[in-house]
Amino acid sequence: MKQIIYTDNAPAALGPYSQAIAVFDKLIFISGQIGVMPQTGKPAQGIEAQANQVLTNLKAILKEAGSSMDKVVKTTVFIKDMNDFSKVNEIYGQYFTNTYPARSCIEVARLPKDLLIEIEAIAIK
Template sequence: MPRQIILTDRAPAAIGPYSQAVRVGRTVYLSGQIPLDPQTMELVAGDIEVQTRRVFDNLRAVAEAAGGGLADLVKLNVFLTDLGHFARVNQVMAEYFQEPYPARAAIGVAALPKGATVEMDGILELAD
């Protein structure tokens, strides 16, 4: 099945040798997003809630460029440099999603690109 590279200027440009997302059939693989402002390519200022919203906004922009939305997300991976932020990330996630929720993992990591405190990637399954 052919691959379709997804690219939008509504989300940060890749900061390495990868695509924002790759679509194969109805499945879209979203690359990790950190809380970068797509216009300035700088980390947004603010607490974990502000940063988490920016990550979800970036993921949504890429999902929409692929022909879907966050409601099509079937798997979400959350990477946090401080698992103490887990409850606050959950609160923000509840603003962006409603049941049925995607499958999810939350992983504590030592560091993230550009000094970010949160990164997320995921997989979409688009409707026919």
């Protein structure tokens, strides 16, 4: 009924939560991912590099869960500066090419580790 998803190819959770949870063998809820490189634990530098890393981390979790980027149905993007919206869109569009998921984008005051972007997602298997 509920399966915890974990991969070493994405950063470990920073607190008491899972990278992702699959339910009813159909839906995958992915916790907010930040632009940290799983190999080093260090953040990528700049909004473009962080956006790429966030989406790479999401992709790795989806793969571990038996899904893929084209099966994402909803994302929520949290960015520190709405002036970066077009840069994030450009990179985001490189990862979602077939059909775009529904999406919200919210400017926030602060993100974990003072990073510039975080993305959470819901996907199907």
